[in-house]
Amino acid sequence: MAELLASKAMGTSLRRVDGVAKVRGTAPYAFDHPVENPVYLFPVQATIARGTVSWIDTAEAEAVAGVIAVLTHLNAPRLARSDDAEYAVLQGPGIGFRGQFIAAVLAETGEIACHAAGLVAVGYDIAVHDASFTAGHPGQYTPGQVNGGAVPDTAAGDVEAALAEAAVVLDQTYTTPAGHNNPMEPHSTVAAWEGDSLVLYDSTQGVHAVRQTLAPLFGIAPENIQVAAPNVGGGFGSKGLPHAHVVLAVMAAQCSNGRPVKFALTRQQMFSLAGYRTPTVQHVRLGADGAGRLTAISHEVVELTSRIKEFAEQTAVPARMMYAAPNRRTSHRLVPLDVPVPSWMRAPGECPGMFGLETAMDELAEACGLDPLELRARNEPDLDPETGKPFSSRHLLECFTTGAGRFGWDRRSAVPGGRLEDGWRVGIGAASATYPFYRNPGNAARIAYGGDGTYTVQIGAADLGTGSWTVLAQIAADALDCPLEAVRLEIGDTSLPVASVAGGSSGTASWGGTIIAAADAFRKEHGDRPPAGAATQAAAPEDPEAGRYALHSFGAQFAEVRVHADTGELRVSRMLGVFSAGRIINPRTARSQFIGGMTMGIGMALHEAGIMDPRFGLVVNHDLADYHIPANADVGDVDAIWLEEVDLHAGALGARGIGEIGITGAAAAIANAAYNATGIRIRELPLTAEKFLS
Amino acid sequence: MDKRISLLVDGEERTLTVDTRTTLLDSLRDRLGVTSPKKGCDHGQCGACTVLLGGRRVNSCLVLAVAHDGAEVVTAAGLGGGGGELHPVQEAFLARDALQCGFCTPGQVCSAVGMLQEAATGQPSHVTADPGRAVELDDAEIRERMSGNLCRCGAYVNIVAAIRDAADPGRTSGTASAGARP
Numbered sequence: 001m002a003e004l005l006a007s008k009a010m011g012t013s014l015r016r017v018d019g020v021a022k023v024r025g026t027a028p029y030a031f032d033h034p035v036e037n038p039v040y041l042f043p044v045q046a047t048i049a050r051g052t053v054s055w056i057d058t059a060e061a062e063a064v065a066g067v068i069a070v071l072t073h074l075n076a077p078r079l080a081r082s083d084d085a086e087y088a089v090l091q092g093p094g095i096g097f098r099g100q101f102i103a104a105v106l107a108e109t110g111e112i113a114c115h116a117a118g119l120v121a122v123g124y125d126i127a128v129h130d131a132s133f134t135a136g137h138p139g140q141y142t143p144g145q146v147n148g149g150a151v152p153d154t155a156a157g158d159v160e161a162a163l164a165e166a167a168v169v170l171d172q173t174y175t176t177p178a179g180h181n182n183p184m185e186p187h188s189t190v191a192a193w194e195g196d197s198l199v200l201y202d203s204t205q206g207v208h209a210v211r212q213t214l215a216p217l218f219g220i221a222p223e224n225i226q227v228a229a230p231n232v233g234g235g236f237g238s239k240g241l242p243h244a245h246v247v248l249a250v251m252a253a254q255c256s257n258g259r260p261v262k263f264a265l266t267r268q269q270m271f272s273l274a275g276y277r278t279p280t281v282q283h284v285r286l287g288a289d290g291a292g293r294l295t296a297i298s299h300e301v302v303e304l305t306s307r308i309k310e311f312a313e314q315t316a317v318p319a320r321m322m323y324a325a326p327n328r329r330t331s332h333r334l335v336p337l338d339v340p341v342p343s344w345m346r347a348p349g350e351c352p353g354m355f356g357l358e359t360a361m362d363e364l365a366e367a368c369g370l371d372p373l374e375l376r377a378r379n380e381p382d383l384d385p386e387t388g389k390p391f392s393s394r395h396l397l398e399c400f401t402t403g404a405g406r407f408g409w410d411r412r413s414a415v416p417g418g419r420l421e422d423g424w425r426v427g428i429g430a431a432s433a434t435y436p437f438y439r440n441p442g443n444a445a446r447i448a449y450g451g452d453g454t455y456t457v458q459i460g461a462a463d464l465g466t467g468s469w470t471v472l473a474q475i476a477a478d479a480l481d482c483p484l485e486a487v488r489l490e491i492g493d494t495s496l497p498v499a500s501v502a503g504g505s506s507g508t509a510s511w512g513g514t515i516i517a518a519a520d521a522f523r524k525e526h527g528d529r530p531p532a533g534a535a536t537q538a539a540a541p542e543d544p545e546a547g548r549y550a551l552h553s554f555g556a557q558f559a560e561v562r563v564h565a566d567t568g569e570l571r572v573s574r575m576l577g578v579f580s581a582g583r584i585i586n587p588r589t590a591r592s593q594f595i596g597g598m599t600m601g602i603g604m605a606l607h608e609a610g611i612m613d614p615r616f617g618l619v620v621n622h623d624l625a626d627y628h629i630p631a632n633a634d635v636g637d638v639d640a641i642w643l644e645e646v647d648l649h650a651g652a653l654g655a656r657g658i659g660e661i662g663i664t665g666a667a668a669a670i671a672n673a674a675y676n677a678t679g680i681r682i683r684e685l686p687l688t689a690e691k692f693l694s
Numbered sequence: 695m696d697k698r699i700s701l702l703v704d705g706e707e708r709t710l711t712v713d714t715r716t717t718l719l720d721s722l723r724d725r726l727g728v729t730s731p732k733k734g735c736d737h738g739q740c741g742a743c744t745v746l747l748g749g750r751r752v753n754s755c756l757v758l759a760v761a762h763d764g765a766e767v768v769t770a771a772g773l774g775g776g777g778g779e780l781h782p783v784q785e786a787f788l789a790r791d792a793l794q795c796g797f798c799t800p801g802q803v804c805s806a807v808g809m810l811q812e813a814a815t816g817q818p819s820h821v822t823a824d825p826g827r828a829v830e831l832d833d834a835e836i837r838e839r840m841s842g843n844l845c846r847c848g849a850y851v852n853i854v855a856a857i858r859d860a861a862d863p864g865r866t867s868g869t870a871s872a873g874a875r876p
Contacts, residue, residue: 015788015789015791016788016791016793018796019787019788019791019793019796020780020788021796022793022796022799022800023770023780023784023787023788023793023796023799023800023803024730024770024771024773024774024780024784024800025729025730025731025732025769025770025771025799025800026729026730026771027796028729029729029732029797031723031729031733032723032729034727109713109716109724110720110724111713111715111716111720112713115715181846182846183795183797183846184732184734184740184742184795184797184798184844184845184846184847185732185734185795185797186733186734186735231795231796232795233732233795233796233797233798234794234795234797234846234847236846264733266735266736267734267735267736267737267739267740464795465793465794465795465796465797465847466794467794588791589791589794591791592791592794592847592849592852593794595848595849595851595852596794596847596848596849597848598848599848599850599851600846600848623735623737623739624734624735624737624739624740624844625737625739629844629846630848630850631841631842631844631850632836632837632838632840632841632843632845632850632853632854633834633837633838633840633841634841635837635848635850635851637851638850638851639851
């Protein structure tokens with residue numbers, strides 16, 4: 001167990017240190033950075049799902065006054081590597097999905113670029129495409145591993161025999177549609193070549209990841225790429241790794257006579273070029289004895305990937321560790337299609353997987369005649385069922401009991417459809433939440449003493465709304481045992497020590513743990529009275545306990561919904577999340593993270609579905625009018641609380657990360673509440689009105 | 695086609711040449727370097743570009759600049775006046791942590807200021823029970839009136855609380871209700 005850092009600044013509800021600039025709008029995001037004499041880029045996208053560009057005529061576009069260049073596969077610079085098909089922008093005539101870049105116009109203004117892009121004429125050799133996702137698709141295959149590195153399939157015991165002998169069997173299929181991250185800031189890049197060096201202002205969750213990705217593509221040393229992202233307008237995974245637009249912007253900047261290129265994807269373009277969550281079909285089978293103790297868990301998932309680049313969402317992974325059952329099976333199958341490349345979206349795996357598993361648990365509770373909370377209590381494992389290791393901290397049941405009292409679980413009607421109020425059917429439901437602890441290697445931090453009592457703390461971390469500017473300063477203050485005001489934090493730039501991506505809810509633990517290590521190293525090197533200019537850089541510490549414990553966060557989600565008896569309209573009137581996530585660094589920003597995840601869960605439950613038209617390979621509802629994300633009026637009384645704890649086995653910080661757990665289980669809690677309200681069990685998200693009018 | 699226009703932006707007289715296709719948003723951001731209003735969708739679907747135009751809230755991406763020669767524009771950067779102070783709505787957003795990534799925030803605060811004025815002058819909304827009477831800004835009214843401003847980080851609960859505070863500073867305290875279990 002690591003020596004825990006004592007809390008002084010940590011644990012206080014410090015206001016966001018970047019808040020004043022953000023309420024004024026003066027904090028610069030990528031596209032906001034002023035550059036001299038910029039060129040504006042507007043792309044042309046493929047309008048077929050598979051085939052090749054047979055001819056492309058740019059003459060009319062080039063004739064428009066103010067157009068500087070039109071790039072196509074015929075004249076674009078060659079990349080040093082093109083083995084990753086997502087990044088091989090304009091390297092050939094091939095088309096792997098509708099929406100792929102096939103040309104780009106560079107012009108003096110955005111209006112001119114957009115207009116001229118519409119004048120590029122294209123002919124295609126159309127190949128037969130397949131954009132139909134079905135669970136029975138004959139092309140499905142088993143990926144080598146799933147996202148996060150886990151094996152695709154697991155088996156323990158004999159699931160079939162256990163199901164055959166079980167007193168109660170639940171056998172259902174649950175589906176979740178495609179989800180689109182839709183951060184409010186569109187993916188944006190400002191790219192400029194200065195000689196052999198590249199300078200980028202980018203909308204990214206990891207400046208060093210952008211540098212590492214681009215360096216081999218353009219055949220230059222990583223040190224010759226500088227990436228700045230001091231402020232990021234949300235990402236939720238879609239800015240975790242660069243997408244094709246960054247490559248296109250950098251390539252265009254090779255053709256702009258040294259002028260910087262500004263490129264922001266439109267909202268519509270984001271639906272095919274910025275990653276998205278795969279739809280899933282989840283076959284869940286649960287077997288239980290007469291007392292409601294699970295004897296078998298089987299979670300078999302089919303999902304899609306792009307044919308040009310594999311992404312395997314780890315949807316069945318949480319079923320491996322959530323509940324005690326001696327016989328377990330999980331599997332993932334991918335259907336390769338001619339569709340845009342899926343990627344990370346908030347809690348990949350846990351988010352869709354916990355919809356299937358937790359809706360199934362609600363169904364099993366009813367089949368066993370048990371309260372859903374009691375069913376969880378009877379299936380709480382002593383050790384991680386997957387690894388046999390002890391949990392570092394598992395307080396799932398405490399989350400449920402705490403929340404049940406506070407939320408008024410005793411007011412839940414035991415009989416579905418039992419509450420009708422003023423024309424609305426009212427129900428209450430719950431579900432478990434979980435997210436694993438990740439701490440990424442490869443971080444370093446630098447601490448320098450200014451001589452005037454102030455310390456400069458540097459690490460290339462990112463703040464995409466997560467509060468890093470604030471909580472890392474709090475951690476640094478306690479690590480240096482100095483007042484908060486004495487900390488000068490610098491993040492979001494590759495000129496700072498290397499930092500891992502803001503992903504997997506790993507940022508605070510990874511970067512914060514590194515800052516603590518650097519502060520220790522600074523003290524060892526310079527003592528308690530450092531001279532002005534004293535500086536130390538240190539890497540993240542080794543975890544002496546690595547592999548000894550199963551480290552996961554847990555939570556209990558509660559929802560109250562109202563379903564209109566005549567129209568089927570569903571409103572989420574109340575939600576409460578109770579979480580166990582280790583140490584909370586800043587209660588004010590932490591609560592925002594939790595309720596933000598739960599709010600996105602409301603969108604997943606009620607509204608969000610990317611509709612693929614398989615005839616054209618097109619996401620039909622590709623804007624914010626047709627792909628509805630929660631608006632203010634969709635969100636009722638949502639609150640989040642947490643257990644006071646410090647994880648003694650999660651490093652000196654004792655924090656397990658909070659960015660993603662809030663969305664896990666949220667949609668299941670809402671669907672379970674809708675069942676309690678109406679007696680109608682919806683296993684296909686989203687919970688749209690017509691599904692309650694059967 | 696280009697045209698020369700002038701705008702009073704955050705109290706400052708600015709003259710500029712715009713393409714007649716140029717939106718007010720792009721005029722502010724790309725021509726004048728006023729990047730406080732953000733471009734989230736360019737289609738009037740998200741509200742991130744909200745500014746006060748002649749005192750009323752508008753999606754500046756839906757407004758052609760050439761049609762507003764001589765107009766007064768206030769962005770979130772100018773809401774507090776020239777001295778760098780914050781508007782009470784901005785103060786309330788900070789106190790309630792009514793933002794996360796901050797990208798929608800300038801639009802949210804401009805929208806809130808415009809909305810409070812609309813409510814004060816008795817303009818009804820979809821959820822106003824009796825349009826003939828003074829508007830009581832309860833949570834349902836605030837949620838409805840702020841639904842043109844999307845926030846993907848999910849700060850709505852805190853946005854409503856902040857606007858409630860700003861609308862009636864005496865009614866509730868300005869502290870966020872963050873805390874551990876009861």
